[in-house]
Amino acid sequence: MLQTRQVLVLIALGLAFWGLATLSIRWSGHAIVEPVAGAVMFATSLPVGWLSVRLTRSLAGLSGEQLVPGVMLAGALAMLIDGAVLHWAPQTYGPDDLVVRLGSAWLLWGYGVSFAFALVMRRPALSPPR
Numbered sequence: 001m002l003q004t005r006q007v008l009v010l011i012a013l014g015l016a017f018w019g020l021a022t023l024s025i026r027w028s029g030h031a032i033v034e035p036v037a038g039a040v041m042f043a044t045s046l047p048v049g050w051l052s053v054r055l056t057r058s059l060a061g062l063s064g065e066q067l068v069p070g071v072m073l074a075g076a077l078a079m080l081i082d083g084a085v086l087h088w089a090p091q092t093y094g095p096d097d098l099v100v101r102l103g104s105a106w107l108l109w110g111y112g113v114s115f116a117f118a119l120v121m122r123r124p125a126l127s128p129p130r
Contacts, residue, residue, distance in 0.1 A: 002066055002073070009060040010070050014077030017052060021078070021110065022085075022093060025103035029094040032102045042109055049113035053121055064122055071118035075111050082107055 002010070024041075031037035053071055056062065062070040082104075085092050090100045 002070060006060045006062065006066070006070065007073070010056070010074045011077060013056055013059065014074040015081075017074060018078035018081045021082075021107055025093045025099065025106070029096065029099035029103065032106060033096075033098055038102065038106075041106055045106070045110045045113050049110060050117050052114050053117045057121070067122045068118050071114060075114055079107075079111055 025032065028037075028041065032041055053067075056071050056074055057067055060066075060070050086100070086104060090097075093100045093103050
């Protein structure tokens with residue numbers, strides 16, 4: 001069970017992650033449409049996803065049992081905001097429909113990467129059978 005303080009920190013992180021990802025698309029929109037630069041953006045999502053899970057665990061003070069629910073809460077909030085903004089104000093991500101579409105794909109990839117890292121980090125170390 002998450003404590004109130006943890007939920008508030010996770011909400012703040014979800015908002016921050018949404019804002020940072022939105023700015024990344026807005027400022028790097030030209031890169032996402034280029035094949036090599038777009039691939040680099042997807043590849044850099046791996047260390048960024050790992051770092052975001054570590055940061056979330058540390059700042060929210062999450063235990064092993066709280067890691068997945070905590071990361072999911074922060075990520076779900078960011079995804080809900082993305083969904084609403086993509087529907088009603090897609091120009092927030094950039095002026096070009098191609099940038100918005102490819103940026104949305106990158107967002108989905110990034111959320112998936114972060115959620116997968118949370119699952120892997122949650123898994124207890126394998127212990128020898130008794």
